[in-house]
Amino acid sequence: MGSCLSSGNQSSCNGGSNGEGVFESCLGIGVCGRIERNRTFSDHVFSLQHLNSVPNRLVYNGKTSNSCIFTQQGRKGINQDAMVVWEDFISDGAIFCGVFDGHGPHGHVVARKVRDVLPRKLVSFWQSSQSKRDRSDRTSCLAWSRKNSADGEGQDIDGSQEDRSSYLWRRTFLKSYKAMDKELKSDPKLDCFCSGCTAITLVKQGSDLFVGSIGDSRAILGSKDSSDSLVATQLTVDLKPDLPREAERIKKCKGRVFALHDEPEVPRVWLPFDNAPGLAMARAFGDFCLKDYGVISIPEFSHRVLTDNDLFVVLASDGVWDVLSNDEVVEIVYSALTRSLAARMVVDLAARQWKLKYPTSKMDDCAVVCLFLDGKMDSESENEEQASSATLESNQMSNTECSDEEQRSGEPSLQRNYTVRSSEEKDRIGGLYSHREENEESMSAEDENWLGLEGVTRVNSLVQLPRFS
Known part of the structure; x- marks a missing residue:
């Protein structure tokens, strides 16, 4: 997990293995215990043009049968956050689920492309891994059968079902993220030299939760403990440049890590020969100006087996975590008036906190995905459903009009940190959530850490390249 990827071929500064493979165990003499999976629409290759017609896939503000999602543009220019929930994924x-936080002049385009392409790569690599495992299982079972059929006794091949599943998904995430970064670099229509995006992605398969992440977006789990108290568990690590393992890798690759005087709590990655570009994360898609200097796109992977005490998972970009704690977010989601409004309530409270904590700073874009693990949403009447989702539906209609091609043609300037959105906000209702209209939602967000900026307005890059996060 610690190798450096150059902007061309992979080079190792701090190499490590991804682990050894394990095989499916045999349940009896000559009988292999393989998992049969149901083939669904995800087994077919969908072109990017047809993704919007894929069933059970949501990328705009709204809800599904298991989740709700919401994003709001900040005050730094175009919204560079993207998000997706895809139900009946693979099986x-x-x-x-995924949240993607763009940064740099073309960050909104990068985030959107990763949102659309990365899930398809996960499908492809997972199916390939499954096929290879099935062939290996048949070979292993035949050898096992010949060896043990004489005495009628046998033993399981090393590795539990949980270990094998985790291993396959780890390889799938690693290969998919690597292929995604390679595709961004080879795209002739997309300039990712000083633009990129973070990613927090999750696959829930039965009671298994597989999470892969790069950058500083975050996933948390809301659960009940033995005393029936609400508990927040952080599932990912914010991959900031000042983490010891991240800083060590970057420095070995000749990159530099330091914070500026006007933002002492925001460590950034800099080129070895220039005070640019100032990336506020250690891992990201794109950002090829820094890929030779320690910034990588290799995800951190984790596997968790869910229990009946686990209630929901929240994925959010750093615009939320800069102003709200894990416990606060879990409490908001759990106490939401309706589950379909949970994501919006988190974003609205984050917007309030930005005004209170950083009144002279520009609010970052915020995106939230709430996945309810019991598979249930609200038991509301039709009238209540229509009332709670009326604004969300209008946002979706306006957002579908904005295509990626249109976003490319309307590139933001390098001075985007100084762009302030004209206010569309209304007065808040009920304290925790508001019904502000959302324009430009489908254009997603720049990831910028402002933890040390009370009373401070950011300056632009020290040199010709923009500082971004």
């Missing part, structure tokens, strides 16, 4: 009942 019946499997769910994919």
Whole structure:
């Protein structure tokens, strides 16, 4: 997990292995215990042009049968956050969720492309891994059968079902993220030299939760403990440049890590020969100006087996975590008036906190995905459903009009940190959530850490390249 990827071929500064493979165990003499999976629409290759017509896939503000999602543009220019929930992903009942936080002049385009392409790569690599495992299982079972059929006794091949599943998904995430970064670099229509995006992605398959992440977006789990108290568990690590392992890798690759005087709590990655570009994360898609200097796109992977005490998962960009704690977010989601409004309530409270904590700073874009693990949403009447989702539906209609091609043609300037959105906000209702209209939602967000900026307005890059996060 610690190798450096150059902007061309992979080079190793701090190499490590991804682990050894394990095989499916045999349940009896000559009988292999393989998992049969249901083939669904995800087994077919969908072109990017047809993704919007894929069933059970949501990328705009709204809700599904298991989740709700919401994003709001900040005050730094175009919204560079993107998000997706894809139900019945790979197999019946499997769910994919993701939040992607763009940065740099073309960050909104990068985030959107990763949102659309990365899930398809996960499908492809997972199916390939499954096929290879099935062939290996048949070979292993035949050898096992010949060896043990004489005495009628046998033993399981090393590795539990949980270990094998985790291993396959780890390889799938690693290969998919690597292929995604390679595709961004080879795209002739997309300039990712000083633009990129973070990613927090999750696959729920039965009671298994597989999470892959790069950058500083975050996933948390809301659960009940033995005393029936609400508990927040952080599932990912914010991959900031000042983490010891991240800083060590970057420095070995000749990159530099330091914070500026006007933002002492925001460590950034800099080129060895220039005070640019100032990336506020250690891992990201794109950002090829820094890929030779320690910034990588290799994800951190984790596997968790869910229990009946686990209630929901929240994925959010750093615009939320800069002003709200894990416990606060879990409490908001759990106490939401309706589950379909949970994501919006988190974003609205984050917007309030930005005004209170950093009144002279520009609010970052915020995106939230709430996945409810019991598979249930609200038991509301039709009238209540229509009332709670009326604004969300209008946002979706306006957002579908904005295509990626239109976003490319309307590139933001390098001075985007100084762009302030004209206010569309209304007065808040009920304290925790508001019904502000959302324009430009489908254009997503720049990831910028402002933890040390009380009373401070950011300056632009020290040199010709923009400082971004």
